[in-house]
Amino acid sequence: xxxxxxxxxxxxxxxxxxxxxxxxxxxxxxxxxxxxxxxxxxxxxxxxxxxxxxxxxxxxxxxxxxxxxxxxxxxxxxxxxxxxxxxxxxxxxxxxxxxxxxxxxxxxxxxxxxxxxxxxxxxxxxxxxxxxxxxxxxxxxxxxxxxxxxxxxxxxxxxxxxxxxxxxxxxxxxxxxxxxxxxxxxxxxxxxxxxxxxxxxxxxxxxxxxxxxxxxxxxxxxxxxxxxxxxxxxxxxxxxxxxxxxxxxxxxxxxxxxxxxxxxxxxxxxxxxxxxxxxxxxxxxx
Amino acid sequence: xxxxxxxxxxxxxxxxxxxxxxxxxxxxxxxxxxxxxxxxxxxxxxxxxxxxxxxxxxxxxxxxxxxxxxxxxxxxxxxxxxxxxxxxxxxxxxxxxxxxxxxxxxxxxxxxxxxxxxxxxxxxxxxxxxxxxxxxxxxxxxxxxxxxxxxxxxxxxxxxxxxxxxxxxxxxxxxxxxxxxxxxxxxxxxxxxxxxxxxxxxxxxxxxxxxxxxxxxxxxxxxxxxxxxxxxxxxxxxxxxxxxxxxxxxxxxxxxxxxxxxxxxxxxxxxxxxxxxxxxxxxxxxxxxxxxxxxxxxxxxxxxxxxxxxxxxxxxxxxxxxxxxxxxxxxxxxxxxxxxxxxxxxxxxxxxxxxxxxxxxxxxxxxxxxxxxxxxxxxx
Numbered sequence: 189x190x191x192x193x194x195x196x197x198x199x200x201x202x203x204x205x206x207x208x209x210x211x212x213x214x215x216x217x218x219x220x221x222x223x224x225x226x227x228x229x230x231x232x233x234x235x236x237x238x239x240x241x242x243x244x245x246x247x248x249x250x251x252x253x254x255x256x257x258x259x260x261x262x263x264x265x266x267x268x269x270x271x272x273x274x275x276x277x278x279x280x281x282x283x284x285x286x287x288x289x290x291x292x293x294x295x296x297x298x299x300x301x302x303x304x305x306x307x308x309x310x311x312x313x314x315x316x317x318x319x320x321x322x323x324x325x326x327x328x329x330x331x332x333x334x335x336x337x338x339x340x341x342x343x344x345x346x347x348x349x350x351x352x353x354x355x356x357x358x359x360x361x362x363x364x365x366x367x368x369x370x371x372x373x374x375x376x377x378x379x380x381x382x383x384x385x386x387x388x389x390x391x392x393x394x395x396x397x398x399x400x401x402x403x404x405x406x407x408x409x410x411x412x413x414x415x416x417x418x419x420x421x422x423x424x425x426x427x428x429x430x431x432x433x434x435x436x437x438x439x440x441x442x443x444x445x446x447x448x449x450x451x452x453x454x455x456x457x458x459x460x461x462x463x464x465x466x467x468x469x470x471x472x473x474x
Numbered sequence: 475x476x477x478x479x480x481x482x483x484x485x486x487x488x489x490x491x492x493x494x495x496x497x498x499x500x501x502x503x504x505x506x507x508x509x510x511x512x513x514x515x516x517x518x519x520x521x522x523x524x525x526x527x528x529x530x531x532x533x534x535x536x537x538x539x540x541x542x543x544x545x546x547x548x549x550x551x552x553x554x555x556x557x558x559x560x561x562x563x564x565x566x567x568x569x570x571x572x573x574x575x576x577x578x579x580x581x582x583x584x585x586x587x588x589x590x591x592x593x594x595x596x597x598x599x600x601x602x603x604x605x606x607x608x609x610x611x612x613x614x615x616x617x618x619x620x621x622x623x624x625x626x627x628x629x630x631x632x633x634x635x636x637x638x639x640x641x642x643x644x645x646x647x648x649x650x651x652x653x654x655x656x657x658x659x660x661x662x663x664x665x666x667x668x669x670x671x672x673x674x675x676x677x678x679x680x681x682x683x684x685x686x687x688x689x690x691x692x693x694x695x696x697x698x699x700x701x702x703x704x705x706x707x708x709x710x711x712x713x714x715x716x717x718x719x720x721x722x723x724x725x726x727x728x729x730x731x732x733x734x735x736x737x738x739x740x741x742x743x744x745x746x747x748x749x750x751x752x753x754x755x756x757x758x759x760x761x762x763x764x765x766x767x768x769x770x771x772x773x774x775x776x777x778x779x780x781x782x783x784x785x786x787x788x789x790x791x792x793x794x795x796x797x798x799x800x801x802x803x804x805x806x807x808x809x810x811x812x813x814x815x816x817x818x819x820x821x822x823x824x825x826x827x828x829x830x831x832x833x834x835x836x837x838x839x840x841x842x843x844x845x846x847x848x849x850x851x852x853x854x
Binding site: 192201203204206208210212215216219220226227228229230231232233234236237238239241243244245247249267268270271275278280283286287290293294297298301355356357358359360361362363364365367382399400401402403412413414416417418419421 | 521522543544545546547553556557560561564565567568569570571572573574575576578652654655656657658660661663666675676677678679680681683684685687688692693697700701704705706796797840841842843844845847
């Protein structure tokens with residue numbers, strides 16, 4: 189697969205104070221280039237009854253969105269307002285053009301579906317014919333069986349309908365741009381910085397991949413490489429520079445982290461020196 | 475079985491609760507295969523190459539096993555190739571479009587917080603959506619009256635008092651968005667002037683999020699809804715299903731002995747700091763909008779389920795945002811638990827089982843940026 193690239197800055201869509209991406213190319217691109225994974229929150233339509241794999245859309249945590257905007261790689265778009273405006277502004281010609289594009293995609297999808305079904309049927313009939321032939325000679329109704337087998341084979345060839353009979357499928361597009369035109373880049377909207385943003389940006393600058401750490405009771409999970417291929421190394425928690433830290437929290441975090449083969453990491457930024465320090469804890473009891 | 479004249483405060487003597495009172499549906503619920511506890515596949519990011527094998531194989535319906543991952547990158551070509559393959563599989567799995575047969579089910583955004591369904595049917599109608607009687611729009615009734623004269627029977631003019639209504643299926647935003655994401659429903663924007671109903675532009679996935687998320691439905695709540703639906707549960711809004719919460723009926727005892735029992739407890743029993751048996755009623759949802767509340771009533775998937783009479787829920791789920799809220803205060807927790815049914819651990823003699831069953835229970839679903847996790851809370 190050739191490496192996918194998208195033009196920067198790309199839009200990040202804000203809905204209900206969340207930052208969301210819908211375009212699969214952007215999702216693949218920021219994972220490869222910016223080391224930002226986000227969280228897939230959607231459904232995979234071809235495997236809809238499971239929770240192990242999730243699909244598009246991709247939710248970016250505010251820290252990730254802020255980092256991308258600060259780098260100048262992305263900008264925030266208010267998607268609700270954009271839809272409201274875009275849908276009323278759409279001209280009749282644009283609507284017709286978009287519908288015809290969907291129609292074409294729908295026809296392609298229908299043809300692909302049909303080809304798959306044809307292949308399956310051919311395979312099935314081949315199998316049925318072969319079976320009949322195999323047990324043929326030592327049975328009385330050989331003629332009947334071979335007749336039915338040849339009928340099956342001929343039927344497999346003849347029953348295939350013409351491609352022109354295929355009705356296009358209706359398509360639910362994944363993104364709204366097109367038919368809407370993407371709004372102009374703006375720097376007006378910047379996701380707010382959480383208190384732990386400094387730690388996030390620091391770890392990210394050290395080439396760690398970060399994801400929300402709710403399942404391990406921390407703020408971020410830090411992976412040494414793409415989480416698709418690597419286990420996480422650290423359970424990261426951001427603290428303020430002069431914040432008092434309860435020793436019990438350190439013990440709890442250290443034990444938990446060691447128990448799941450990860451390091452418990454605490455870090456914060458010293459504003460006077462503009463420097464982020466991180467410390468790692470391990471349970472070392474005998 | 476002891477006589478029912480035992481004290482009312484202590485529940486050891488009263489008869490075991492009817493199945494309707496037990497939230498876990500002791501008698502009517504067939505046991506579901508529990509997922510193995512030691513391996514939780516949702517704990518870590520999965521390798522999408524296993525999804526491809528899951529979809530491509532025709533027979534395999536089982537979940538893929540956990541893929542092997544490396545400890546750290548060491549710059550070998552084999553590792554890079556494996557990563558590229560994983561990413562390619564992920565890209566391929568996520569680029570598939572949602573398609574619907576022509577002339578299939580359609581729905582239309584209602585302009586504020588839900589969708590109307592055209593020709594409701596299919597697997598989901600049994601547990602999703604509700605029928606609403608709405609007055610027929612003017613244009614429709616006009617066309618109806620034009621049809622009338624074509625009938626051979628002369629029809630008497632209808633009284634203008636009684637507006638004609640029709641039954642239509644309406645979906646809540648979370649239901650509509652779930653069906654849209656699942657690829658089960660073709661939702662359209664409202665038609666432009668001059669277009670027939672249900673023929674507006676098709677709503678994209680992105681448009682669905684923009685239309686359905688907002689004040690009525692937050693993304694946290696939707697994440698939990700979708701998680702439960704994908705796992706196969708039936709999920710109803712708690713606010714609309716309050717009638718299904720079973721009310722506790724204490725066993726009626728001899729009034730004299732009840733009085734004596736009360737006196738006895740008042741005089742001699744140790745006073746706990748909090749007595750869960752003092753309040754057995756169901757409380758209303760809190761008026762404070764920031765207070766945690768039971769968001770959803772959750773039912774195990776059972777064949778005989780009817781959405782018009784769902785019966786007592788199996789679980790009570792409250793959705794909490796991990797970033798914006800702290801753990802509920804004692805008062806909030808009491809208010810939250812009061813929205814769930816009172817089910818004293820009667821007939822359970824084992825102390826640990828009694829503690830585990832408790833008097834009321836609620837499931838807190840904590841959501842941090844798309845990652846959902848749950849914990850159960852009991853009063854014991």
